[in-house]
Amino acid sequence: MKKKLFVHIGMPKAGSTALQEFLYMNREVLEDMGLLYPDPRQLEQFSRKPQMMKGHHIVPMYLTGFFWAHFPKKNGITSDQIFTFIRNQISASPAQKVLLSSEACWFMLNRPDVVKEFVNAFSDFDLKIIAYLRRQDDHIQSGYNECIKSSFYTMNVDEFIEDRFLDPSNKYYSHLMLWVNTIGYNNITVRIYEKRCLINGSIFDDLLAQCGIELNKELKLPKKDANPRLSLDALIFQRIVNIICADKAVKQEFSSLLLAYSESNDRETTRAFGISNLLDQKQRDRINKWYSEENELLSSVFLTQSQKEAYQQSKTSGGSGNQHLSSEKIYEITNYIENQNPDLINILFLQLNQPGNRLITDISYYKVLKNTIESCLLKRNLI
Incomplete structure (x- = not known):
């Protein structure tokens, strides 16, 4: 029987950092429960900063050749070596379920040929894709905070919105269809990153449930937000x-x-799920209008009725628009x-x-x- 391989592909700014913190700190307990979370920190030969890795970002990075500045490439390493390294950990484990997690998969695996290469690399597993989505206006608002905080952007909010409009990964329906066309609709699980949509209101409980694992008392929770925001x-x-x-x-x-x-x-x-009212209502309406056609398709194909309602009713209304x-x-x-x-x-x-x-x-x-x-x-x- 094939082992099940779950791949959490993000999206970015939808709880990924907290999830990876949780999965990494509990990997031994999870393996005893039947779910292997391969140790990203064993990837010393593949990254100059392995101590920072709690997600499997190295997989999409070496596959696409695109690297984050804080996860620099090491010369002479191929994607085949990365895949072999992951597969060896899987083979050595008695666990029948495996979970990989990297939000880099969301925007790096963005072409049919790249998605197909990823799927082929794990063709002897029962591959399942899990994606958490948040509505584009909330996502862009959170992304702006991250880019000012960590990447030191100088754009104002309106300039950032225009820049995000050029990002194809914000077209969620089209993006998910790359996976559907490669591994089939039934192998894709779409969740909405809203507290009311998550099992027990927890991203940790929710992801484990998608993998058929129940949260128990042995599992530790992160003591603080793994990726706090600027006020x-x-x-x-x-x-x-x-x-x-x-x-x-x-x-x-x-x-x-x-x-x-x-x-x-x-x-x-x-x-978690903290409210920020950076965007005013006019900016939110503009973003949601830009993606309205994509979101209608997303709702009709991938979302349940309760997910549709949560997705349409953002937890945050427009702010004051006072960005001074x-x-x-x-x-x-x-x-x-x-x-x-x-x-x-x-x-x-x-x-x-x-x-x-x-x-x-x-x-x-x-x-x-x-x-x-x-x-x-x-x-x-x-x-």
Whole structure:
């Protein structure tokens, strides 16, 4: 009898990081329960940073040749070696079920030939694909936070929306049909990343249930959000930092501090399914109109009635549309950073005074931030 191979393909910003944290920390218990989660951290020969891996991102990356900056490629490695490595772990395990997880599969395995190559590599398994979806406006809103926080984008929200419109992986129906046309409709499971749609309101319970495994007391839960978000105010401040600072390490230091600020000022940033109202209703309506035809097809082919209702009724309504920082918030955040790491304020001061600084075009931000930073430096007798 063939072993069942479940592949959780994401999508990104739909609980994937938390899932991989959970699966990795429980892999021994899960194997005893009959579900193997191959150890991604044994992939030292395939990645220069194996300690960061809790998902199987290496599989789609070596298959497509596209790599995240924080998971750099090692030369001389082929996708066949990756597949062999995974298959050897599967062969050595008595477990009759296997689970791979990588949200990179969602946007990297995006052509019929690549999907077919992936399927052929595991042709001697009973292959099942599991995808978690969140409506495009919620997904884009969450993606913007991630890109400002971790990839240090400088786009404003409207520019980011336009950029996402060019991403074919946001056309969910068309994307899922790549898999249907290769392994058949009955081998695809689509779930909606909404608390009310998940078994016990838990992404962990829900994914295990799709694999025929019940959550038990031996399984540990992550102690904190594996991928926390910036609060709206911290998000806008981080974008300012991204605009005026070129050094990636410096931007990362700001991001870490602003995440701590967010956690202390907005509990939603560390809560699963936390609400963020970055997008206003006009922006949400524009996004949903853009994808309306795709979503009608998605609903008619892949979703149950309850899933349709949840998908159509987003948990968040449009926000205020106020994507600007007040002078009070600039003062509050700047002083928080000053108290935590004064050196970062020194760096901001130097960057603000560089000729050609892009922030000068936004006079309101420039003047308030410059005055606030100068007041911090005056307290330390540095100017």
